[in-house]
Amino acid sequence: MNPPWLLPEYVEDILPPYAWHAETLRRKLLDLYDSHGYDLVAPPMVEFLDSLLTGSARDLDIRTFKVMDGLSGRQMGVRADMTPQAARIDAHLLNRQGIVRLCYAGPVLHTRPSGMTLSREPIQVGAELFGHGGIEADIEILQLLMAALKLAGLCNARISLGHVGLFRALSGGAGLVPEQERDLFTALKTKDVPALEQLTDALESTWKQAFRQLPNLYGGVEVLADARRVLPSLPGVSKALDDLAGLMAVRHEIQLAVDLGDLRGYGYHNGAVFAAYTGGQAQAVALGGRYDGAGAIFGRARPATGFSLDLRRILDCVVEVPRRPGILAPSSDDPVLRARIAELREAGERVVLEWPGQEAYRRESGCNRILIQADGAWQIQSL
Amino acid sequence: MNPPWLLPEYVEDILPPYAWHAETLRRKLLDLYDSHGYDLVAPPMVEFLDSLLTGSARDLDIRTFKVMDGLSGRQMGVRADMTPQAARIDAHLLNRQGIVRLCYAGPVLHTRPSGMTLSREPIQVGAELFGHGGIEADIEILQLLMAALKLAGLCNARISLGHVGLFRALSGGAGLVPEQERDLFTALKTKDVPALEQLTDALESTWKQAFRQLPNLYGGVEVLADARRVLPSLPGVSKALDDLAGLMAVRHEIQLAVDLGDLRGYGYHNGAVFAAYTGGQAQAVALGGRYDGAGAIFGRARPATGFSLDLRRILDCVVEVPRRPGILAPSSDDPVLRARIAELREAGERVVLEWPGQEAYRRESGCNRILIQADGAWQIQSL
Numbered sequence: 007m008n009p010p011w012l013l014p015e016y017v018e019d020i021l022p023p024y025a026w027h028a029e030t031l032r033r034k035l036l037d038l039y040d041s042h043g044y045d046l047v048a049p050p051m052v053e054f055l056d057s058l059l060t061g062s063a064r065d066l067d068i069r070t071f072k073v074m075d076g077l078s079g080r081q082m083g084v085r086a087d088m089t090p091q092a093a094r095i096d097a098h099l100l101n102r103q104g105i106v107r108l109c110y111a112g113p114v115l116h117t118r119p120s121g122m123t124l125s126r127e128p129i130q131v132g133a134e135l136f137g138h139g140g141i142e143a144d145i146e147i148l149q150l151l152m153a154a155l156k157l158a159g160l161c162n163a164r165i166s167l168g169h170v171g172l173f174r175a176l177s178g179g180a181g182l183v184p185e186q187e188r189d190l191f192t193a194l195k196t197k198d199v200p201a202l203e204q205l206t207d208a209l210e211s212t213w214k215q216a217f218r219q220l221p222n223l224y225g226g227v228e229v230l231a232d233a234r235r236v237l238p239s240l241p242g243v244s245k246a247l248d249d250l251a252g253l254m255a256v257r258h259e260i261q262l263a264v265d266l267g268d269l270r271g272y273g274y275h276n277g278a279v280f281a282a283y284t285g286g287q288a289q290a291v292a293l294g295g296r297y298d299g300a301g302a303i304f305g306r307a308r309p310a311t312g313f314s315l316d317l318r319r320i321l322d323c324v325v326e327v328p329r330r331p332g333i334l335a336p337s338s339d340d341p342v343l344r345a346r347i348a349e350l351r352e353a354g355e356r357v358v359l360e361w362p363g364q365e366a367y368r369r370e371s372g373c374n375r376i377l378i379q380a381d382g383a384w385q386i387q388s389l
Numbered sequence: 390m391n392p393p394w395l396l397p398e399y400v401e402d403i404l405p406p407y408a409w410h411a412e413t414l415r416r417k418l419l420d421l422y423d424s425h426g427y428d429l430v431a432p433p434m435v436e437f438l439d440s441l442l443t444g445s446a447r448d449l450d451i452r453t454f455k456v457m458d459g460l461s462g463r464q465m466g467v468r469a470d471m472t473p474q475a476a477r478i479d480a481h482l483l484n485r486q487g488i489v490r491l492c493y494a495g496p497v498l499h500t501r502p503s504g505m506t507l508s509r510e511p512i513q514v515g516a517e518l519f520g521h522g523g524i525e526a527d528i529e530i531l532q533l534l535m536a537a538l539k540l541a542g543l544c545n546a547r548i549s550l551g552h553v554g555l556f557r558a559l560s561g562g563a564g565l566v567p568e569q570e571r572d573l574f575t576a577l578k579t580k581d582v583p584a585l586e587q588l589t590d591a592l593e594s595t596w597k598q599a600f601r602q603l604p605n606l607y608g609g610v611e612v613l614a615d616a617r618r619v620l621p622s623l624p625g626v627s628k629a630l631d632d633l634a635g636l637m638a639v640r641h642e643i644q645l646a647v648d649l650g651d652l653r654g655y656g657y658h659n660g661a662v663f664a665a666y667t668g669g670q671a672q673a674v675a676l677g678g679r680y681d682g683a684g685a686i687f688g689r690a691r692p693a694t695g696f697s698l699d700l701r702r703i704l705d706c707v708v709e710v711p712r713r714p715g716i717l718a719p720s721s722d723d724p725v726l727r728a729r730i731a732e733l734r735e736a737g738e739r740v741v742l743e744w745p746g747q748e749a750y751r752r753e754s755g756c757n758r759i760l761i762q763a764d765g766a767w768q769i770q771s772l
Contacts, residue, residue: 010439011481011687015460017435019478022428022491029429033416041734043715043741043754045405046412050510051434051467051496052400052454056393071435073454073467076500077398084434084456084467084498095402098394104750107741108405112496113434115467117459127433142720142744304394332426337525351424358426358490361525367487371426 016119016126020321027327028317032111032131034157035315039133042150044109049091051084051113057094057304058083065273066090069116084115088130090274090300093310096136097301105137111317121289125318132294132314136301139309141252144278144296151292151313152258155282158320160291163284164261166224167253168268170275170295173220175242180213194220195269212238221267227254229264249278274300280313284323291319331374332356333386346377346384399502399509403704410710411700415494415514417540418698422492422516425533430491432474434467440477440687441466448656449473452499467498471513473657473683476693479519480684488520494700504672508701515677515697519684522692524635527661527679534675534696535641538665541703543674546667547644549607550636551651553658553678556603558625563596577603578652595621604650610637612647632661657683663696667706674702714757715739716769729760729767 013019020028036046052073059067070083085091092108100106111131119126133150135143148165155163173194177187186205193201199221206214216237223233230247237243254262260282268281277296284291294313301308335347337359347357358373368389378387396402403411419429435456442450453466468474475491483489494514502509516533518526531548538546556577560570569588576584582604589597599620606616613630620626637645643665651664660679667674677696684691718730720742730740741756751772761770 010437011477012440013433013436014458014463014465017433019433019474019482020431021478021482022430025429025431026423028431029419036412040409040713041737041739043739043756045712045755046408047405048403048408048411050396050400050402051498052510053396054393057395071456071467073456075397080397082397084454091402094394095404099402099404102750102753104747104753105744115434127435138744138747140744142742146742329428330423354424356424356426359525359529361488361521361523364487364521367485370485370487372428373426 014126016124018125018127018318020318023327023329024321024324026330027324028129028321031158031317031320032129035131035154036109036111038153038157039109039150042107042133042146044107044133047092047095047108047110048112049085049088049095049110052082053085053091054078055081055083058085058087058090069118069120071115071117086114086116088112088114088132089134089297089312089314092132092134092312093136093297093301094304096134096308096310097304097306102137105135105143107133107135109133123287123322124289125316128319129317130314131317132312134310134312136308136310139298141249143309143311144249144253145256147294147311147313148253148256148280149258151280151282151294151315152256152260154315155260155292158315160282160284160320160323161259163282163291164263165280165282166263166265166268167250168265168279168281168295169246169250169277170269170279171249171277172237172243172246172266173269174276175240175246176213176216176237178242179238179240180209180217190217191269191273194267197221197267224265224267225263227251227264229266230254233264233266246278253278253280277311282315287319287322289319291315291323329372330356332358332372334358334360334368334371334373334376334389336377337361343377343379343384397509399507401508401510401701403701406710406712407704407707409713410707411512411704414541414700414703415512418514418537419492419494421536421540422533425490425516425529427490427492427516430475430478430493431495432468432471432478432493434496435465436468436474437461438464438466441468441470441473452501452503454498454500469497469499471495471497471515472517472680472695472697475515475517475695476519476680476684477687479517479691479693480687480689485520488518488526490516490518492516506670506705507672508699511702512700513697514700515695517693517695519691519693522681524632526692526694527632527636528639530677530694530696531636531639531663532641534663534665534677534698535639535643537698538643538675541698543665543667543703543706544642546665546674547646548663548665549646549648549651550633551648551662551664551678552629552633552660553652553662554632554660555620555626555629555649556652557659558623558629559596559599559620561625562621562623563592563600573600574652574656577650580604580650607648607650608646610634610647612649613637616647616649629661636661636663660694665698670702670705672702674698674706712755713739715741715755717741717743717751717754717756717759717772719760720744726760726762726767 069086279295281290282292292315296311299307662678664673665675675698679694682690
């Protein structure tokens with residue numbers, strides 16, 4: 007039998023002092039989103055499965071833990087992604103006609119990790135914008151993601167831009183059936199070149215070349231000119247490249263790149279998509295993009311774009327977090343001491359009571375000062 | 390078929406502006422705990438079932454959603470309570486010999502609501518103190534709970550104090566077998582007087598009277614004197630009444646009462662326990678108490694006491710939350726405007742971009758001011 011303190015694989019505690027660091031980041035990110043007009047929502051951890059796996063988000067299915075609802079006898083799922091929840095709230099609950107900006111922060115659960123180093127419990131801190139199909143909305147979301155990465159101390163992050171609409175336009179042009187399109191999407195998403203070659207082998211040369219070129223079309227803004235040259239000139243392709251040109255024009259210290267083969271994320275995206283990476287990590291710290299119409303199942307197909315960061319991925323990039331040094335205080339009924347302690351706490355200090363017998367464990371307490379009675383007053387001394 | 394936006398019973402979204410209010414409360418509470426030396430931990434949403442249902446916390450079993458871990462083939466549970474998780478972290482991970490203070494905030498899931506008006510997804514914001522068996526620790530936790538209630542604006546809350554040790558002492562004295570003890574505990578906990586009478590009917594008169602008196606022993610500090618008179622004088626009974634006298638001596642604007650029949654909470658408690666109630670509500674907003682030895686299964690049986698509030702219960706007490714008024718700003722590339730927007734956001738304002746065509750929906754935006762170019766500068770005007 008395994009020891010009871012053992013956690014499942016890819017499941018982790020966040021311990022002190024990292025948990026407080028995560029809390030601080032969460033606050034800063036939500037404050038940032040709030041300052042841009044994003045209203046906080048807190049959707050539940052469980053919903054009926056139908057609602058969680060909306061529309062084209064069916065590939066969330068295998069990631070979602072299922073539980074039986076003893077009250078209704080229906081199957082529920084533990085959320086694996088909060089974006090469809092935000093789309094439900096926009097479509098059904100808020101009932102606004104204009105633009106709706108929502109943000110959220112919370113854990114999601116995955117039946118299996120999506121990468122070798124990933125947790126099965128990402129902590130999503132995201133922002134979503136509903137009701138505007140123009141590139142201005144994608145730009146606002148991209149700029150907000152950049153500001154969020156900067157706030158999280160990830161100035162050396164880079165953002166990779168792709169476009170699902172471009173892929174869909176090529177699939178339509180090539181006349182792919184849904185199954186072919188899905189397999190090809192997966193091959194590109196997983197960068198499986200042999201599968202890509204096999205799946206495109208029987209296609210007419212224009213489309214074969216186009217699909218096979220996609221993984222090579224990455225780099226700076228010049229890639230867009232290359233793409234216009236080598237890809238068939240379909241309206242959907244031009245629109246996608248125009249969108250990407252608009253996004254590449256955003257100026258920020260965080261570096262942008264085009265990667266037309268980067269089709270990460272869930273199947274509900276249909277326009278410009280982005281993924282943020284840091285230093286040597288192969289897994290994204292943030293994913294986002296356009297997913298128009300995801301709210302259709304809830305009664306309103308609105309334009310939508312957004313992103314979410316994984317707070318755990320950001321913590322992985324943190325080298326060291328110091329413990330917050332406190333002040334030890336003797337446990338006493340002296341009202342003067344009690345008032346002094348209350349005053350220090352009010353001023354933002356951490357004051358920790360020490361009871362008789364605890365002196366031996368002072369090093370563990372993380373305190374670097376102590377309240378001492380001297381000259382008739384309670385004074386702070388170094389430990 | 391039910392509409393896909395329908396949520397399961399006793400499962401709810403927290404919508405704007407309430408979600409931001411909940412976030413603000415969460416922050417204030419965690420800051421309060423932090424100022425008292427409680428280190429934040431963030432345990433996972435799922436663990437192996439063995440770890441979640443530690444020791445005497447077996448009555449959590451029926452409340453816990455079970456899922457299969459596809460990676461290990463073992464059964465996992467979605468946490469229904471974070472206290473056993475904090476005990477695991479104290480016992481196994483931190484390995485400190487002195488006092489350990491931990492706090493946490495997060496959702497837990499229940500298969501069924503524990504009351505007619507309760508959510509199946511309470512949001513626990515709690516504090517736990519490990520390593521000290523003296524009444525000082527219970528007092529610190531009680532005072533922290535009082536400060537938390539005050540911070541949450543629940544000054545008219547009242548706290549009811551009970552003692553599981555007193556019940557256990559009576560059970561031991563009466564020579565009850567574990568099954569009898571459990572049934573009697575449940576009868577008292579659910580205030581089921583007919584069951585209480587039936588279960589005690591065959592007991593010797595001393596014990597019969599003692600158990601039947603418990604539900605009547607509630608009120609002010611004078612109840613403790615009544616209890617000393619009517620209950621058998623066992624060491625465990627005296628110790629419990631001494632503990633309660635120590636707690637009743639705590640002075641605070643939040644009212645304290647003794648209720649020796651109030652055995653709420655989970656089965657892992659073994660000493661002084663408390664429940665906080667607010668005006669009219671039958672369900673507690675906070676539960677806590679002593680649960681020595683809950684970490685035994687993880688390798689260390691340490692003294693422990695703590696409490697947690699349910700953020701959703703606190704929100705239920707909130708009458709109205711105003712939406713935070715923002716400033717609308719035109720979408721423009723003017724660098725002066727962009728700098729002005731950044732400066733306002735930095736200063737804590739919410740600035741919301743308005744794109745052409747959105748003017749009709751200004752009322753929805755929640756903004757009460759707008760940035761207008763006038764006299765060669767960007768000025769804030771009322772809307």
